[in-house]
Amino acid sequence: MKKLAVFLVSTFFAYSAMSQDFSKYFSEGSLRFDYYHTGNSSMEMMSNDEILHEPYWGGSKVNLIDTFDYGNYKFEVYDSLSNTLVYSRGFSSLFAEWRYTPEAKIINRSFSESVIFPFPKNTVKVAFFNRQKNQLWNKQYEVYINPMTEFISNKLKIDSKNFKIHGENLPSKALDIVLLSEGYNQTEMQKFMKDAQRFRDYLINCQPFSSMSDNINIWVVPVVSEESGTDLPGKNVWKNTVFDSHFYTFGTERYLNTVNNKQLRNAAANAPYDQIYILVNSDKYGGAGIYNYYSICTADDKYSDFVFTHEFGHAMAGLGDEYYTSDVSVEDFYELKSEPWEPNLTTLVNFDKKWKSMVNDSISIPTPPETKFKNVVGAFEGGGYVEKGVYRPVFDCSMKSVIYNKFCPVCTKAIINMINFYSK
Ligand SMILES: [Zn+2]
Known part of the structure; x- marks a missing residue:
């Protein structure tokens, strides 16, 4: 006792x-x-x-x-x-x-x-x-x-100006996004500033970011690359760019990433940020978004508005991919005997902890993929890169298909909760 x-x-x-x-x-x-x-x-x-x-x-x-x-x-x-x-x-x-x-x-x-x-x-x-x-x-x-140790440098390794292109709130009371330029050479910096404004609009015109735009600050840090574009290892194209980004990550052509983390962080340090977004000067389809790590997408693809917001869903709100048909390089990414941590995917092992409270009593779980359920929240089988055992909240959503501005109610709630967290 x-x-x-x-x-x-x-x-x-x-x-x-x-x-x-x-x-x-x-x-x-x-x-x-x-x-x-x-x-x-x-x-x-x-x-x-x-x-x-x-x-x-x-x-x-x-x-x-x-x-x-x-x-x-x-x-x-x-x-x-x-x-x-x-x-x-x-x-x-x-x-x-x-x-x-x-x-x-x-x-x-x-x-x-x-x-x-x-x-x-x-x-x-x-x-x-x-x-x-x-x-x-x-x-x-x-x-x-020990913060007093003499080995902690306070010198910026990349010293750049920052420009605020959206938002009026203090950084401590807003979601702060820093947009960084990748693969823009010296003559293309004006293009980058224009592209950044276009991408700001993609975010601010997409729900639920639109309704919460007062809680969002967008900063731009322009950094010059030696050469224009990005690496395409599968086509033997190599460019000298500031963050050394490349397509074909883990063998998947559209999977665009950088492993030059230090350079990326050195550039981001020029603005207050909660989320890093890398804008790549390319017209090829692709991108990536990893939770509280970074988002990256290309500037000039016809689906760039969708890719920009989809990847941000991963990086900012921890959303998982609701698709199950595309080729990805990862195998058995979700353990079917436990609940995944992503707020918009479930294995139904503990659905109470997920979005069960958002499902109407008349909707059966799992929810059959029938036309009459096309616009309701349920639990549809297929998601997280597999057809069986992982369920998604709705028939279709910006986390499943190439559709801009269509986050489902569950993804929307997760995004709102996260913006609120940053805004207190
Ligand atoms: Zn969704």
């Missing part, structure tokens, strides 16, 4: 920072922790790289602790003296996807990754967790960071 009492007391005090504690634990700017994520399909490890003090903090000063529990990874920041949880965030990464490719069964790879959080006043403990197949978290790595 006595032991229980002690446990209760310690739990009561071990806890998370309250919102008014921001200035108690944090000062100006952000701390960026760069590390290498190394492994293969069966093992992974993290190792320290650089620590930087960046000038802006774009996140909330109130909502410091993650309430969504999305992502293949999460990190938690503790004030080391009091053991108080002062910041946490879930995220995913290209490494997490690569681990599900056939290549990861035969070789090891390292990816550069970064996390940022408000710059701490005192020594912090940063703990990294990976999500197991059963969805439970496993602590993977822990590192102590």
Whole structure:
């Protein structure tokens, strides 16, 4: 009994920072922790790289602790003296996807990754967790960071102007998106500024972003590339560009990415940001969006409006792909015996935790793919790259098909919840 009492007391005090504690634990700017994520399909490890003090903090000063529990990874920041949880965030990464490719069964790879959080006043403990197949978290790595150490550089490695092209709110009370230029040469920077404004309109004219546009800031950081365009490894086309982006990621032609994380973060540091968006000067169809990692798409494809918002759904709201027919390089990405963390996909293992409350009682679960159910919320089989065992909320949605401005009610709710989180 006595032991229980002690446990209760310690739990009561071990806890998370309250919102008014921001200035108690944090000062100006952000701390960026760069590390290498190394492994293969069966093992992974993290190792320290650089620590930087960046000038802006774009996140909330109130909502410091993650309430969504999305992502293949999460990190938690503790004030080391009091053991108080002062910041946490879930995220995913290209490494997490690569681990599900056939290549990861035969070789090891390292990816550069970064996390940022408000710059701490005192020594912090940063703990990294990976999500197991059963969805439970496993602590993977822990590192102590003393903000006073002389090895933390506060010099911007890419020094660029920022331009705000949308929004009036303080960065701490808005979703801040930084748009970065990739594959625009010196003569094309005016084109980039025009493209950025066009993409701003794609976002602001798409629901639910339209209704919440007062809660969104869009920043532009122009960075010049030596050459125009991007790499097309499958066609032996190679360009010297600032973020070294490329199509054919993991062998899928339309899958556009960059692994030059440090350069990307160095450019993004020129504006306050919650989300990084890379705009690639190309007219080829493609893109990518990874939760709290980055979004990337091309500027001049005829479906760019759709791709821009679809990829942002992944990166900003943690939405999963609702399609199941296209070729993707990942295999068995979803474990059918547990609920995926994505808010718009379910295995029906624990549908109560998903969007069951949004389904009318008269709709059967699973919902048959019949015309009469075309416009209702249910649970339709097929999603997350497989035809069987993963269910999506509606017949069609911007997370399933190439249709701009058609996020389903479940995806819409997830986006609204996330914008609200950034706006407090
Ligand atoms: Zn949807």
